[in-house]
Amino acid sequence: MSVTILFLGPLRDLAGEAEREVAAPLDWDGLLGAVGTDIAAQLEDERVNVACKGKVLADKRALMAEDGDEVALLPPVSGG
Amino acid sequence: MSVTILFLGPLRDLAGEAEREVAAPLDWDGLLGAVGTDIAAQLEDERVNVACKGKVLADKRALMAEDGDEVALLPPVSGG
Amino acid sequence: MARLVLSAPLDVRLLDKGMSVGEALAAFNAAHGEAGGVVSFLGKVRPDGGVRALELTFYAPLTLPGMEELAQTAINRFVLEGALVWHRVGVMTPGEAIVLVATAARHRRSAFEAADFLMDHLKSAAWFWKRERRDDGWHWIEPRGEDHADLVRWK
């Protein structure tokens, strides 16, 4: 009964780890509560995207992750 | 005591030969007379250039070729 | 040396080690023998600003599918005969290739524009995160304003 949160790019440094297991189900408020205040503040930035099950959410605030889902936090990309 | 006239590109077909030896010296009127009426008509086209001793003449009508000089008739280029 | 075989019309790859650029371009050229024009772009790690190394991270479920979609968009928009889009991930040192793009089209203008389009999007609209190691450690790179301006050209 868990969801895996993945921290990409600079969010990984901020989180201090690459991923974290949290209890399922997980919605937007649950996510903000699970990641700590620094990352929660980043998530409010419109340029930070959230993917669930490998798909970018059109509305990240509508997140609803279930058991076994992977939720990826995607900061602004910095190109190749 | 001769000047070599070179026919480039389509002018070669019109001349029926790649080059022709004519008496030196050779000025613009002499050139028009030496190349035949078809090529003389082409030479009046501003897009047709004339080079003497390997340099394109800024004013082809100021041509003054001397013994041993090469005069090249350059039709519009058609690129690579 | 085994002969490199590309998939056509699209060959899109994420590579975790160095690429043989001459071989890739020779194979791309051979695969598109009837194209009038072939354009390539090779991006390399520059040694300036005290950069010792560069690391690109990616997110597997998004990065390669996003590159494939981008390449297909370029093929349709610029009427290409083919496209190659290769991108390194992991740690690279100055002089190493980061990205190789090649486009084949009937006319040169289409091939040029498609390569330019692909690069502008790879630089600022593909799922990569970049950091550089300098003498004082690793630094995450923010997207440059110039890159966003480049992208707006294609809207």
Added chain:
Amino acid sequence: MARLVLSAPLDVRLLDKGMSVGEALAAFNAAHGEAGGVVSFLGKVRPDGGVRALELTFYAPLTLPGMEELAQTAINRFVLEGALVWHRVGVMTPGEAIVLVATAARHRRSAFEAADFLMDHLKSAAWFWKRERRDDGWHWIEPRGEDHADLVRWK
């Protein structure tokens, strides 16, 4: 295979037989290891319109010097680290390379623009005359209006 050595920053050649494109680009890339971006353009004879062969003639005292001057202009204007400009002359068949251009610069935009600039000028402002052989014989090619329009972009 003897290793191909290019002259730097400029390598300008008129070639009377085929070129090894992959080898040339690998050598150019190696010669400009510190450039952030390398762009290449390869133009080939297209098999359409019933073209069996293409012949390019040139005038030795003007053609190569003109290409060298053009390449030097591109280096100055686009602040290039290097440029390669190779052009075939003589008779070519469909699929064969006619022209290969490569540019190396600090930033990709300069490399793209310089390659585009070089090609536009080679296509309509270099000393070449072209004819095509079709089933009914040889035909001289007139410059296309489109090529002149391309050239005006750089004035």
